[in-house]
Amino acid sequence: MNEIRHPLPYASWESRGFWEGAGRGDLVLQRCRKCGLVQHRPRGLCAHCLESDNLEHFVASGKGEVYTFTVTEQNQAKGFAEACPYVMAYVTLEEGPRILTVITDCAPDEVSVGAPVRASFVSQDRDDGERFAVPVFHLD
Amino acid sequence: MSTSVFPASAAIAGVYEHPSRFSPNKTEFQIMAECAKGALDDAGLTRSDVDGLFGASMSMGLMGIVDLAEYLDLRPDYMDGTNIGGSSFVAHVTHAAAAIHAGLCEVALILYGSTAASNSMAIGTGGSGGSRNPDTAFSSPYGMTTVGSYAMYANLHMNTYGTTSEQLAEIAVTMRRHASLNPHAKMRSPISTEDVLGSRMISRPLHLLDCCIISDGGGAIVLTSAERARDLSKPPVRILGCGEAVQHQGVGRSDLLTIAAKQSGQNAFNMAQVERSDIDFAMIYDSFTITVLATLENLGFCEPGEGGNFVSQGGISLDGVLPVNPDGGGLSSNHPGMRGIFLVIEAVKQLRQECGERQVSSPEIALAHGTGGTIGDKHSGATLILGVDK
Numbered sequence: 092m093n094e095i096r097h098p099l100p101y102a103s104w105e106s107r108g109f110w111e112g113a114g115r116g117d118l119v120l121q122r123c124r125k126c127g128l129v130q131h132r133p134r135g136l137c138a139h140c141l142e143s144d145n146l147e148h149f150v151a152s153g154k155g156e157v158y159t160f161t162v163t164e165q166n167q168a169k170g171f172a173e174a175c176p177y178v179m180a181y182v183t184l185e186e187g188p189r190i191l192t193v194i195t196d197c198a199p200d201e202v203s204v205g206a207p208v209r210a211s212f213v214s215q216d217r218d219d220g221e222r223f224a225v226p227v228f229h230l231d
Numbered sequence: 232m233s234t235s236v237f238p239a240s241a242a243i244a245g246v247y248e249h250p251s252r253f254s255p256n257k258t259e260f261q262i263m264a265e266c267a268k269g270a271l272d273d274a275g276l277t278r279s280d281v282d283g284l285f286g287a288s289m290s291m292g293l294m295g296i297v298d299l300a301e302y303l304d305l306r307p308d309y310m311d312g313t314n315i316g317g318s319s320f321v322a323h324v325t326h327a328a329a330a331i332h333a334g335l336c337e338v339a340l341i342l343y344g345s346t347a348a349s350n351s352m353a354i355g356t357g358g359s360g361g362s363r364n365p366d367t368a369f370s371s372p373y374g375m376t377t378v379g380s381y382a383m384y385a386n387l388h389m390n391t392y393g394t395t396s397e398q399l400a401e402i403a404v405t406m407r408r409h410a411s412l413n414p415h416a417k418m419r420s421p422i423s424t425e426d427v428l429g430s431r432m433i434s435r436p437l438h439l440l441d442c443c444i445i446s447d448g449g450g451a452i453v454l455t456s457a458e459r460a461r462d463l464s465k466p467p468v469r470i471l472g473c474g475e476a477v478q479h480q481g482v483g484r485s486d487l488l489t490i491a492a493k494q495s496g497q498n499a500f501n502m503a504q505v506e507r508s509d510i511d512f513a514m515i516y517d518s519f520t521i522t523v524l525a526t527l528e529n530l531g532f533c534e535p536g537e538g539g540n541f542v543s544q545g546g547i548s549l550d551g552v553l554p555v556n557p558d559g560g561g562l563s564s565n566h567p568g569m570r571g572i573f574l575v576i577e578a579v580k581q582l583r584q585e586c587g588e589r590q591v592s593s594p595e596i597a598l599a600h601g602t603g604g605t606i607g608d609k610h611s612g613a614t615l616i617l618g619v620d621k
Contacts, residue, residue: 100368191369
């Protein structure tokens with residue numbers, strides 16, 4: 092079983108804060124100062140207020156728990172085919188939102204619903220020379 | 232029943248399911264056109280009667296409905312290329328009924344065609360290549376696949392309610408038993424629970440036989456006003472209720488176990504003013520075994536968490552309390568990428584009592600529910616309640 096070779100994300104203006112944070116080793120979320128909503132995935136405005144003026148980025152704790160997961164045994168896509176079986180999961184973050192991720196650094200059988208997890212960051216060089224990091228989670 | 236109010240003002244006058252499951256020498260549009268002929272013949276109408284065109288497919292993109300009109304050399308007064316995934320065609324019936332009710336068209340043709348199998352498409356397990364679309368930036372790095380999304384739903388259901396792999400397998404076994412009665416079904420040899428549990432694991436807890444097959448195929452539906460439908464070749468099938476809904480991750484807090492069927496189903500039942508117990512059989516999108524379980528619960532045919540018992544007690548079998556997918560469904564009959572159109576076609580044929588060995592006993596009211604997308608991520612739901620003309 093090989094490491095997953097993550098297809099690196101294409102950051103947009105809306106998601107830049109998240110991916111730049113990942114590059115620094117921080118899990119960055121968005122909060123609306125007006126209504127208090129913490130939202131993920133990131134947007135250019137608060138999805139509820141539909142306003143951008145009060146949106147701020149903050150560094151989240153990186154802690155959460157497994158909401159649900161699957162052990163993927165077949166995925167033909169490049170970067171994953173060689174890494175099967177791998178654990179894909181939704182993690183509920185301490186700050187509220189849920190995030191799609193993979194659980195790494197453990198045997199698939201060690202993962203369970205409700206298990207506490209913590210973020211870490213996998214850095215990879217992209218073809219165009221930019222360095223990107225992808226947040227993944229491991230059992231805490 | 233009054234034919235002046237929506238949705239009773241429109242009716243399904245003709246249907247056609249392409250018999251082929253493998254068509255390497257045909258294009259999508261050719262399959263759609265053959266289906267158009269079949270459904271118009273079924274209704275006793277011709278191409279020149281069509282003034283409303285509806286369709287979607289795996290490859291129709293921007294202006295795809297215009298391309299389809301050109302292929303058929305049609306100049307309709309009304310067109311709708313809504314694509315909300317596999318449920319699209321269930322929604323098209325609602326949209327067509329609304330357009331007919333509003334007087335925007337009189338004969339609506341709904342089409343689907345696909346060469347998914349002969350193109351060797353990896354529909355369920357080919358996901359998550361390196362996409363440069365910012366909208367998938369939060370799924371593509373993590374190896375999301377269609378089956379993986381459904382598997383996460385299944386795992387959560389098992390953890391929450393104690394649902395078992397044996398119960399899910401019962402759904403696949405039942406669909407195969409139904410398919411064995413359908414001469415056009417792709418997979419007709421009976422399977423056992425052990426066969427399902429012993430098949431290759433794709434994405435835990437879903438095995439190969441928990442997943443739908445991949446076929447080619449297509450279908451067509453013709454709607455017209457309820458009044459006109461009564462003068463055509465086949466008995467009209469009435470639209471009693473309809474509903475559409477969407478479910479997604481939102482801002483990251485959605486209850487994964489609540490799927491779009493809950494909202495679209497409730498709206499359809501409210502409109503039809505019938506009870507769950509009035510439904511004689513159901514056509515339920517079975518992309519995976521878990522899809523059936525989730526849909527039964529969210530439509531209210533059983534309580535949340537009771538789906539496992541419902542299916543293991545034979546509830547969805549042809550002789551059960553709610554026969555589901557007498558044609559064998561996507562798990563065994565056909566699944567050319569987007570299956571919604573076949574849900575409606577089989578419902579209509581069953582209500583017209585044309586189904587031979589797999590015929591449900593004297594049905595009067597049917598429900599069809601399509602799911603488009605993936606229930607573990609984002610998806611659409613479309614529900615129809617159909618009835619015989621009274």
